[in-house]
Amino acid sequence: MSHIDVKLKKTFPGTGFNIDVNFTLPKGEITVIFGPSGSGKSTILRLLAGLECAEAGSICLGSQSWFDSAKGINLPPQKRSTGFLFQDLALFPHLDVKANIGYALDGKNSLNSVKKMIEMTELTGLEDRYPHELSGGEKQRVALSRALIRSPELLLLDEPFSALDAAVKKTLYNEIIKLHKKIGFTAVLVTHDLAEAYRLAEHAVTLKSGKVERQGSPEEVFLGKGLSTRIQIPVKVFAMESDEIHTLLTVEENGRTFRVFVDNDEAQSISIGDEVIVAAKASEALVFKI
Amino acid sequence: MNYFEPIWLSVKLSFVTTVFLIIFGIPIAFWLANTKSRIKPIIEAITALPIVLPPTVIGFYILLAIGQKGPIGKLYESLFDTQLAFSFSGLVVGSFFYSLPFAVQPIQAAFEGVDKGLVEASWTLGKSKRETFYRIIIPMSKRGLITGGVLSFAHTMGEFGVVLMVGGNIPGVTKVASIAIYDEVQAMNYSEANILALFMLFLSFSVLLLIYRFNKRVVQSV
Known part of the structure; x- marks a missing residue:
């Protein structure tokens, strides 16, 4: 299986809103579904997880089908190998951290698996705490660990960072990227935050009113033709200065020099001499006189 | 007077009735909490009837049903070769129906209060509906279950009308503490009635x- 093919149709009588999508999720990559509120992003995740049922279409993982309306296949959520990171996390309040993480597991090896996952997500020392005793970021890590512990075929992330402050978000982005590199899971992240989408996406799908607007690599989708409100400028980095939070890049484009502020996390992969693309849209651009 | 006998009967009746109410009340409450069936309001109204009806009315109809000529009474007699009305088992049947809303309603409210997201999270983690029920819904509904059990127990302890209609006043069999107190008051034995009443008060409290x-x-732990 090199990818997951998704074709889904669902109508919502009386609302005038329909979902009619056809997209591909590359195996081992993080696909970001990006779109405004009400575009059907979360419903698509619920359809993928089997928590809601589409009227027509299919979800195929190679020869395996989770859903196929033509063949009458509709596996319940328990039979689909998914891990779901809910927007409100849905941690079980009566279970401590280790019981939450190990909830999906049975048998002798579950303790070892939980221990490994706790170490991997840096939750050591918090095993016996209950969800109400954790910070927002810690709760996220517990929910992520719980979703990943069964090594699901597909990890579904429903705007899990929307309630967090910027610093915690960035830490978690890095952790997800780190875990992704380590485990290599296939994931779908739903978000309406462009920066988040661009930062985490390896493959991207944009949605508008329940329909796929475009899909492909993040560069094609977010910086491609047709998005006239955004600009992209290929530049060369020739100086970098950092403080505790930001890095100031001095870049050059066709003999013109300008400076761009980026977060330190984003600057980690950039070095002097690199050729990079500066992308901006009117509402997010920062302009400094040189 | 043997004080122990009626008090023991009251406690035994309350305990047995509460056990049956929890066993049967949980599935009824779960169905009511989750169903979208059109007959839901009818079932809700039936289970709530004992709250508004006089105990004598409920007792009367239960007596008709479990009496020697009633359908349940006939069936019971053919199976166990003894009559259901005016027996301890008959008291349990009467108490069960009379206290049903006090078990079902708090448990139903607790089930309705469980966050659907937690249930869905459990499903996506591979747990069946049954396992989710035992591992998520029941622990999250503990308060409602305990309240339902307490109310059932307390309501059965305080029963009088239904017990009198269904069980009569047979010492050692159906003469529970509330009826014994009534008997003593009728016989002007206020001091005996007071001892029983105080004991009931202390025990119930x-x-x-x-x-x-x-x-x-x-x-607090949840």
Whole structure:
């Protein structure tokens, strides 16, 4: 299986809103579904997880089908190998951290698996705490660990960072990227935050009113033709200065020099001499006189 | 007078009735909490009837049903070769129906209060509906279950009308404490009635206090 093919149709009588999508999720990559509120992003995740049922279409993982309306296949959520990171996390309040993480597991090896996952997500020392005793970021890590512990075929992330402050978000982005590199899971992240989408996406799908607007690599989708409100400028980095939070890049484009502020996390992969693309849209651009 | 016998009967009746109410009340409450069936309001109204009806009315119809000529009474007699009305088992049947809303309603409210997201999270983690029920819904509904149990127990302890209609006043069999107190008052034995009444008061208060303290601990832990 090199990818997951998704074709889904669902109508919502009386609302005038329909979902009619056809997209591909590359195996081992993080696909970001990006779109405004009400575009059907979360419903698509619920359809993928089997928590809601589409009227027509299919979800195929190679020869395996989770859903196929033509063949009458509709596996319940328990039979689909998914891990779901809910927007409100849905941690079980009566279970401590280790019981939450190990909830999906049975048998002798579950303790070892939980221990490994706790170490991997840096939750050591918090095993016996209950969800109400954790910070927002810690709760996220517990929910992520719980979703990943069964090594699901597909990890579904429903705007899990929307309630967090910027610093915690960035830490978690890095952790997800780190875990992704380590485990290599296939994931779908739903978000309406462009920066988040661009930062985490390896493959991207944009949605508008329940329909796929475009899909492909993040560069094609977010910086491609047709998005006239955004600009992209290929530049060369020739100086970098950092403080505790930001890095100031001095870049050059066709003999013109300008400076761009980026977060330190984003600057980690950039070095002097690199050729990079500066992308901006009117509402997010920062302009400094040189 | 043997004080122990009617008090023991009351406690035994309350305990047995509460056990049956929890066993049968949980599935009824779960169905009511989750169904979208059109007959839901009818079932809800039927289970709530004992709250508004006089105990004598409920007792009368239960007596008709479990009496020697009633359908349940006939069936019971053919199976066990003894009559159901005016027996301890008959009292349990009467008490069960009379206290049903006091078990079902708090448990139903607790089930309705469980976050659907937690249930869905459990499903996506591979757990069946049954396992989710035992591992998520029941622990999250502890408070409602305890309240349902306490109310059922307390309501059965305080029964009078239904017990009198269905069980009569047979010493050692159906003469529970509330009827014994009534008998003593009728016979002008106020001091005997007072001893029984005080004992009932103390016992009921202690049971309620214990259970509410336990309930508070459970709620704090959740």
